Amino acid sequence: MRNIFISMLATVFITACSSNGNKFDASGTFEATEVIVSSELSGKILSLTVNEGDTVSASRVVGTVDAEGIELQKEQVEASISSLNDKTADVGPQVALLQNQLAVQQSQLNNLLHEKQRIENLIKQDAATGKQLDDINAQIDVVRKQMGVTQQQINVQRNNTSTQNKSILSESKPLQKRVEQLNDQLKRADIVNPINGTVLTKYAEAGELTSTGKALYKIADLGAMKLRAYVTGDQLSQIKLGQQVKVLVDDGKDKYKELVGTISWISDKAEFTPKTIQTKEERANLVYAVKINVKNDGYLKIGMYGEVVFK
DSSP: OHHHHHHHTOOGGGHHHHHTTOOOSEEEEEEOOEEEEEOSSOEEEEEEOOOTTOEEOTTOEEEEEOOHHHHHHHHHHHHHHHHHHHHSOOOHHHHHHHHHHHHHHHHHHHHHHHHHHHHHHHHHTTOSOHHHHHHHHHHHHHHHHHHHHHHHHHHHHHHHHHHHHHHHHTTHHHHHHHHHHHHHHHHTTEEEOOSSEEEEEEOOOTTSEEOTTOEEEEEEOTTEEEEEEEEEGGGGGGOOTTOEEEEEEEOSTTOEEEEEEEEEEEOSSOEEOOTTOOOSSTTOSEEEEEEEEEEOOSOOOTTOEEEEEEO
16 A cells, blocks of 8 residues: 555656656656564553654664563462472481381391291200291291381382372473563563664654554665656566666756666566556556666655666
8 A cells, every 4th residue: 555655646747857858768756665663562661762763773672561560470480480399299208217117127037037047056956846947937927028018118109209299390391481481572572673774653652552563663774765667568678677777866956866776576467557657658558567776875765756767
């Protein structure tokens, strides 16, 4: 819509060129690539330091949107991560109790083994009976089984606690990712200028509320302008992409300033001649739009008229 609007601004003043002896092949108006800079967050604009007419470099931070709510969310998630360790269980006391029990059983086993050795010696001297040896062996088997059960209890206690703690600590990774997401949103609180250019229009001021995608200002690189002109079908054979052409712009009364331009785009579709655009041929039915890159020396403006002479 912007390009159409600019094109419709052109007038038939070009006829004055022929009366002064100047000849041209096509005419049109100058455009620039305009970028609408928007906020990436919703909130109150804390600062916006650009003004209309300012020249602003790319990647420069030109303002900030209030992100206190996001900062609080980040602190909450970080607190949740810190509290995970408090939720884990300490297996130490339970294991220590079972290990003490195991040590007592080991002491009992040692005593029984010593008593067994004594009875075996007495049997060799016919001072003890086989039944006494059988009884002591049975007691040894009971104590050994008790020790096996206690050791299993220690292993089960450790495994259960480890599994429980892993389940709790596994929540840390998703929470860390959430912190990274919030950090990314905090970065978006800064309003970063995307291109080198001049601020054309400012839509918002510090202190106002904004939302995601809402326009804050419009900027364009005026160092390289594009002249959008129209040629007839007969003229297509005279031009090609990359071709250098002569561009004429007004320079006072009955005078023209000459610039060098390069054809950067040729439309592949014909269109009806815009009513306010004059071409070389008088009111051709169908024309083709072309764009010509022209280096701006500071005098070219958006919407300014220009004529083209094909070399």
